[in-house]
Amino acid sequence: MNHEVLEEAVLHPVKRSALAELTTVPGVQAPSRRSALRSDKTVRVAIVHDWLVTYAGAEKVLEQIVACFPDADLFSLVDFLDDRSFLRGKPVTTSFIQKLPLARTKYRTYLPLMPLAIEQLDVSAYDVVISSSHAVAKGVLTGPDQVHISYVHSPIRYAWDLQHQYLQQSKLTAGPKSAMARLILHYIRNWDIRTSNSVDGFVANSDFIARRIRKVYQREAQVIFPPVDVEAFALCTDKDDFYLTASRMVPYKKIDLIVEAFAQMPERKLVVIGDGPDMQKIRAKAGPNVEIMGYQPFKVLKEKMSRAKAFVFAAEEDFGISVVEAQACGTPVIAYGKGGALETVRDLSESKPTGMFFDEQNVESIIAAVERFDGHVKRFSPADCRANAEQFSAANFRERFFAHVRASVPALRSATLPTYVPYKAEPGANAPRILAVDQSGVLGGAELSLLEIVKALRSRIEVVLFDDGPFRTALAKAGVTVNVLEAGALRNVRKQGGSLPKGQALKGLLSLVRATAKRARDAEVIYANTQRAMVIGAIAGKLARRPVVWHLRDIVSPEHFGGKQLAIIKWCARLGLTHVIANSAASAHAFAELTHFDKKRIDVVFNGISATPFDALRTVPQATLRQRLNLPQDAFLVGSFSRLARWKGQHVLLEAMVLNPQMHAVLVGAPLFGEDAYEIELHAFVAAHNLGGRVHFLGFQHDIPACMCAVDAVVHTSITPEPFGRVIVEGMLAQRPVVAARAGGVLEIIDDYENGVLCTPGDAHGLADTLAELRSNDDLRNKLVRNGYQTALSRFGTTTYVEGVERILKRVAGR
Structure with a gap:
C-alpha cells in the first residue's frame, strides 16, 4: 500500500x-x-x-x-x-x-x-x-x-x-x-x-x-524532466523479432493486459521481465509465444531492451523512465497514450517518430496498436530513438535545474554549475567495509540469512564463496560483489567428522587463506557465516590483521560435529575470533561450554526473515498453488521443508504418515552434502509401506513461500537439537500451524499450544497424534496461525536482525 x-x-x-x-x-x-x-x-x-x-x-x-x-x-x-x-x-x-x-x-x-x-x-x-x-x-x-x-x-x-x-x-x-x-x-x-x-x-x-x-x-x-541514466544504454541498430515489456508486476502497470493481448497474437513473440505480486496471474494468461523471465539483472534487461523490436508500455505514469531507457537503446515504444509517455515519445504525427500510442487500457487496443506498429515499422529509426532519449539525460537535468535556481536567486546569477564528479564513498568508522565469507553455493538457511544482511549493506560488503551455485546468483542479483574461490579437496570435509586436511586438501586450505587474506585487506572486519568459512577467516584475519566475527548458526556439540572439528573450533576461538554472533541462546550456550569463550564477546541475534514473499501470496488461492506443484486438491497436506538429512528427521514424518492414513506428506528439499543414501532410504520406506500416493517428493524448490502456502501444516522433525529453526518462522509467516521438535533453539521460538505445538524429537506416534488433533480442531489451528504470525513479525523481522548484526560489526570494526 x-x-x-x-x-x-x-x-x-x-x-x-x-x-x-x-x-x-x-x-x-x-x-x-x-x-x-x-x-x-x-x-x-x-x-x-x-x-x-x-x-x-x-x-x-x-x-x-x-x-x-x-x-x-x-x-x-x-x-x-x-x-x-x-x-x-x-x-x-x-x-x-x-x-x-x-x-x-x-x-x-x-x-x-x-x-x-x-x-x-x-x-x-x-x-x-x-x-x-x-x-x-x-x-x-x-x-x-x-x-x-x-x-x-x-x-x-x-x-x-x-x-x-x-x-x-x-x-x-x-x-x-x-x-x-x-x-x-x-x-x-x-x-x-x-x-x-x-x-x-x-x-x-x-x-x-x-x-x-x-x-x-x-x-x-x-x-524539467527527471534524469535518466541514458549513458548506461548503448544504441543498438540490429533488432530481433520479439517485443519486450519490463516492469514490477503490480496492478497499475497492466502487464496482464499486454500478456493477454499477445496470447491472442500467437504469431508474435513477447518477452516479459519483472517480478511482483501479480506474477501468478500473469503466468496464467501467458501463451506459448510469451516468455516470462521473471526478475533479471540489469545486464540481461539491457541486452533484451537493445534487441527488442519494440517496447510495450501500458501504465499511466507521471513520467515513465523505462520508456526513455528503451529509446536510449534505439528501441521504439508502443505506449498507452496518457501521462508522461505523451511527453517522452514522438508518435507518427511528428517527424522522426520514436513510437506510437493506444487510447484505451484494454486488450483490443493493445492488439490494434501492435498491428499498426508492424505496418509502419520502417518509419522508426534507432538513431532517432536514441537522439530523443538524450534530452532526458542526467547532465541535461543538472544544467536545466541549476539554471532555473540561478535565475531565481540574484546572488547566484554569476554562479556556475559545479563540474560533475562521480562520488566514491570513503569507508569510515560508522560504515565499515565488510568481507563476508561463506563456504557454500547452495541456498541453505545460513545463506538465506546472509542474503538479508547483504541486501541491506550492499554498498560496503563484499562476499567470498568457496563454491558456486544458486547462492552466488542470488547475491549477484542483489547487486553485491561476489568472488568464488576454488575449495578443491576441502569441499569433501564435513562437520560430522573425517580426516583433517592433508596433501591436496592442505594445499587448497592455504590457497583459500591467502586469497581471503588478500581481499580482507580492503575491509575492516571479516564476517564468517559458516563453520568452514570461520576457520579460513580466522587464519586470514591473522594474516591481514583484521578482526573476525563468526555468525554461529550451529550447536557445536558431538551430535552435530566430529571430535576433530570441535577441536578446530576451540583452537580458532582461542587464536582467531574477535566476536561471535549466535543465532539462539542454545547455540551461544553450547559454544561457551565448548570453548570457554568470553561471554561478553558473544551476542545472540535471532535470524530475520522477510514477510514480503509470503504476504504477496495472500490473494492466491491454495488450489492454484497446489495445481502448480501437482499436489492433490482435497487432501490434508503436511509439509516438511529442509534438506534431506537423517538428523532433520524426515523419516519420523513418514512413520507418522503410516499412522495417519487420511493425511499426505510433502517433502521439499534435496540431499546436499553427500546424504544421497538417506534419500534412497526414504523412498524405500515409502515403497515398503505403500505410501506412494500420499508422499510427495518435490525436491529443491526456489519458491518456498508458495510451497508452504500450498500445505495445511508445517512440521519440523529434527531428531537432534536445532540451532534455530528458520523453517518454523517461515511457517508462521505463511500463516500455517507449526509442529516442531522440542529441543534447541526451537524452544526460543515456540510457546507450546500458543503459537505452535511441540513434540518429542523422534517420536512418530506423538507427531501423528498432534497432526490428527490439528486436522480436527479448527479453533486450535486458527489460534496457532494468528499468534504465530504475530510472533514472526514482532520477534524475527529482518529490520531487527540486520540492525543487530550491523551494530556488532560496527562495534568490532571500531575497536
Whole structure:
C-alpha cells in the first residue's frame, strides 16, 4: 500500500512577487526583499526530501540536485538509508518521526504527523530552500527573505485525484476506519493548499504533473524532466523479432493486459521481465509465444531492451523512465497514450517518430496498436530513438535545474554549475567495509540469512564463496560483489567428522587463506557465516590483521560435529575470533561450554526473515498453488521443508504418515552434502509401506513461500537439537500451524499450544497424534496461525536482525 500524503480543499490564486517579474524563468516566485542575498556572500542552500528509505525515482532526482549544490545541507522526515553514496556521503537532519516506534518499516503509518514533523525542521539559517516533494517536503517553513523552490514529483496523489482509488485498494470504503482515513485526507488537503502559498516557484517533472499542480494549487510550474541514466544504454541498430515489456508486476502497470493481448497474437513473440505480486496471474494468461523471465539483472534487461523490436508500455505514469531507457537503446515504444509517455515519445504525427500510442487500457487496443506498429515499422529509426532519449539525460537535468535556481536567486546569477564528479564513498568508522565469507553455493538457511544482511549493506560488503551455485546468483542479483574461490579437496570435509586436511586438501586450505587474506585487506572486519568459512577467516584475519566475527548458526556439540572439528573450533576461538554472533541462546550456550569463550564477546541475534514473499501470496488461492506443484486438491497436506538429512528427521514424518492414513506428506528439499543414501532410504520406506500416493517428493524448490502456502501444516522433525529453526518462522509467516521438535533453539521460538505445538524429537506416534488433533480442531489451528504470525513479525523481522548484526560489526570494526 502506498501512503504518501493526501489533499483537497479551497484553492487560492497567488500573486506573483517582485523577484518573479525580474526573472525570465516561468513559474518562479520569490521574496521581494533581496538584501540578504548580496552577490559577495556565500549563499547557503538547504535541500528537503520527504523520506530517505530507498533509492528510487525521487531519490535519483535528489541525487542530481545534490550534485548541483554539493555544499548544501540535507533534511528529511526520516533517514534509514544503508547505501548513502547517492547523497555523496552527506549527513541528514531528520524529524522526530525518526525516533518513533517501528519508524524504519512503518514510517508511512505516521502520515497524520508528517505535516507537523516537516514544519519542525529548522531551515531558517538558509538563503535558498529546495524541496524535493511527492508528499509533504514542500510544507517546510520558510521566511520572507528566503527563496523556496519545490521540485514536485506529484501533489500527494492519494489525497487528491486518486483518493477514491486509494481507499478502494486499502479496503477503506466503509466503516469507522474509512471515516477516519477520509478525515485525515481532508486535513492533509487543506494543509497542502495552505503550504503551497509559501513556495516561491514550482518545478514539475512533466507537463502532466504541471497540470496537476495548476489544478490543485492554482500555480504555474516550470517543467524539467527527471534524469535518466541514458549513458548506461548503448544504441543498438540490429533488432530481433520479439517485443519486450519490463516492469514490477503490480496492478497499475497492466502487464496482464499486454500478456493477454499477445496470447491472442500467437504469431508474435513477447518477452516479459519483472517480478511482483501479480506474477501468478500473469503466468496464467501467458501463451506459448510469451516468455516470462521473471526478475533479471540489469545486464540481461539491457541486452533484451537493445534487441527488442519494440517496447510495450501500458501504465499511466507521471513520467515513465523505462520508456526513455528503451529509446536510449534505439528501441521504439508502443505506449498507452496518457501521462508522461505523451511527453517522452514522438508518435507518427511528428517527424522522426520514436513510437506510437493506444487510447484505451484494454486488450483490443493493445492488439490494434501492435498491428499498426508492424505496418509502419520502417518509419522508426534507432538513431532517432536514441537522439530523443538524450534530452532526458542526467547532465541535461543538472544544467536545466541549476539554471532555473540561478535565475531565481540574484546572488547566484554569476554562479556556475559545479563540474560533475562521480562520488566514491570513503569507508569510515560508522560504515565499515565488510568481507563476508561463506563456504557454500547452495541456498541453505545460513545463506538465506546472509542474503538479508547483504541486501541491506550492499554498498560496503563484499562476499567470498568457496563454491558456486544458486547462492552466488542470488547475491549477484542483489547487486553485491561476489568472488568464488576454488575449495578443491576441502569441499569433501564435513562437520560430522573425517580426516583433517592433508596433501591436496592442505594445499587448497592455504590457497583459500591467502586469497581471503588478500581481499580482507580492503575491509575492516571479516564476517564468517559458516563453520568452514570461520576457520579460513580466522587464519586470514591473522594474516591481514583484521578482526573476525563468526555468525554461529550451529550447536557445536558431538551430535552435530566430529571430535576433530570441535577441536578446530576451540583452537580458532582461542587464536582467531574477535566476536561471535549466535543465532539462539542454545547455540551461544553450547559454544561457551565448548570453548570457554568470553561471554561478553558473544551476542545472540535471532535470524530475520522477510514477510514480503509470503504476504504477496495472500490473494492466491491454495488450489492454484497446489495445481502448480501437482499436489492433490482435497487432501490434508503436511509439509516438511529442509534438506534431506537423517538428523532433520524426515523419516519420523513418514512413520507418522503410516499412522495417519487420511493425511499426505510433502517433502521439499534435496540431499546436499553427500546424504544421497538417506534419500534412497526414504523412498524405500515409502515403497515398503505403500505410501506412494500420499508422499510427495518435490525436491529443491526456489519458491518456498508458495510451497508452504500450498500445505495445511508445517512440521519440523529434527531428531537432534536445532540451532534455530528458520523453517518454523517461515511457517508462521505463511500463516500455517507449526509442529516442531522440542529441543534447541526451537524452544526460543515456540510457546507450546500458543503459537505452535511441540513434540518429542523422534517420536512418530506423538507427531501423528498432534497432526490428527490439528486436522480436527479448527479453533486450535486458527489460534496457532494468528499468534504465530504475530510472533514472526514482532520477534524475527529482518529490520531487527540486520540492525543487530550491523551494530556488532560496527562495534568490532571500531575497536
